[in-house]
Amino acid sequence: MARLKLSGVTRTFSGFDAVADVSLDVADGEFLAVLGPSGCGKTTLLRLIAGFERPDAGEIAIGGAVVSGAGVMISPEKRRVGLVFQNYALWPHMTVAQNVGYALKVAKVAREEAARRVADALALVDLAGFGERYPASLSGGQRQRVALARCLVAAPSLVLFDEPLANLDVHLRAAMEEEFAAFHRRTGTTMVYITHDQAEAMALADRIAVMDGGRLVQVADPRTLYREPATAMVASFISQGMVLPVTVSGAEEAGLCRVEALGQEALVRCRPGEVARKTGLICCRAADIGPAAAGGPGIDGTVRRAVYKGGATRVEVAPLADPSLVLRFDANEAASFEPGAPVRVRIRSGWLIPAA
Template identity: 45%
Template sequence: MSAITLTGVDLRYPDGTAGLSGIDLDVRDGEFVALVGPSGSGKTTLLRTVAGFLAPTVGLVRLGDEVVADGTRAVPPDKRGLGMVFQQHAIWPHRSVGRNVAYPLEVAKVPRARRAERVADVLDLVGLPGLAKRDPATLSGGQRQRVALARALVAQPRALLLDEALSALDEPLRDRLRLELRTLTRAQNLTVVHVTHDRAEALALADRVVVLDGGRIQQVGTPEELVQRPRSAFVAKFLSDANLLPGTVSDHGFSSADGGVHVGRDRLADMSSGTGILAVLPSDIEVTSTDSAGTTQGIVMSSLFGREASDVVVSCRGAEFRCAVRGTRPVVGDRVRLTIRRALFYPAPTKADVPAPSAAALAGSRR
């Protein structure tokens, strides 16, 4: 059963700007879904539409079997039975931890004894046992965010909505809370929709990831599907920092538009032909010394250490290739050879295809 369903949802602001276009999405009971995309892609707009802070112009929003918005009417946010945690935790300084957490139960007029019992249970759940009487000013940033999470969970919501809920925290605290959040949501079988600008966080936490651009869904899939089989050059670039080259595929393979880069047909992941964009993931490029056999020689322009793989940029034949290098890291100025082991080709869209992602979103990587 789907906990959250959006069908044919469009949202336009009063000035005519499109916030969402043609959104169809099912979030299943107990599923953790992450929304990612560049700034202005519509991820927060989508979350706020589910929450009820924004109303769709057309289309349906369902929570379980209940229609909560249909383009003409919308159930208010406080009547939707959802929990929400924002980037800024918004803990009230004049209330104790326990009274902060108990606020939704006070609004619902839950008896005092039951409130105290439920607050104690949920504080224990989020790792803050016995802190109900504490002053919020005495808590760390991570503890305050746990209080905000406890407040969102205390009324046993239908689903939990997270809007950049971890982004204000410093590492390694954010990493620890990320692990705790995933463990908690799995143990409670919570349905979660999580907006984040952190691609690694989305891929690590989510059962499925929704990639948005220009108010449209570009792809929905598991982390493995999105990384290994991106549907478009935009998704490959945004999620995996793919190197993009315009050009043409023929029986002999790919040739870039300027003629500087050639990739054999046997290295292409599918049999598409014609004009389009070649996408090469950094992990699919082998970087070796100039003494080794390779396909293309270049110069290292940037070399940044990484724990799993170093981030190396190589300039060759008029193009720059971002490469993930394991083992010995080359230094800036080194002459190296590149071997493209695998590449993805995306034929140029026709007029009947879904509108292409924005140029601004496609242009740069976002790590």
């Protein structure tokens, strides 16, 4: 296990900052997911940590030792960092045991010791007895576990995952999520998991670091990230949050602020110390919006579409005050909403995004 610390790390390509002034502290034994859309810089960040890229500025330390920085560049093989890729990177002409033990062979570990460590690594990923099989005879999930065992056999202090479930179907993904979580519980190894899939990040990570345009925009546990996004980007990216313009009409009181959104007044959650302001943004989830009661406050709109989701219907509404926006809520499956029909909805709650 090892603590990972990045301080002001920047990597520039042809004048473009792929990673810009990133500072991050990953605790010993923590499972951190790095999440963001394609092109946000998360894979470049992984390559910097692994030693495949040299930072143009800043410093990276693993286990308290600087591995990248001013005048320092420790090669990847000397960092004790394990890597698990999305394409498995297994040699087809080698057996499972030969794939897993290749690093030990290169390191000239004694044959009996190497065989023991390979068997232990395969047992750890529930592949005991698979050593003599070849990759072609394995399922996608089993190949990913072989790749994980190959990483573990060298006893890395830090394990980096580069979108390891991207090539698996939805059912195998769910099974492998549990495999990774169980592995982390058993070993306590420090892990950094790169992904664009927020469901994976939410299911696995102790904390999630969200990247946008090469920068870290928020680092928080999954619940805080969902309930209290720090920016409009995080709000819209995580679980398709709806970002709505508001006027903040009152200061914070007991964790709530009064706002006016699309002509409706509502009480929303906010950070301590928020004050009235002319412009602001709130994040609403589908559970925060629903049909308005007859004669009660609400927002007039038109049904854009209604999609049956099994047990409920997801309804999308274009508010008359701003048809470019979309309000989404879930109705019971017996309810009927026809596209183009008028509808009145109400904002029940939400989160006031902190001012920039």
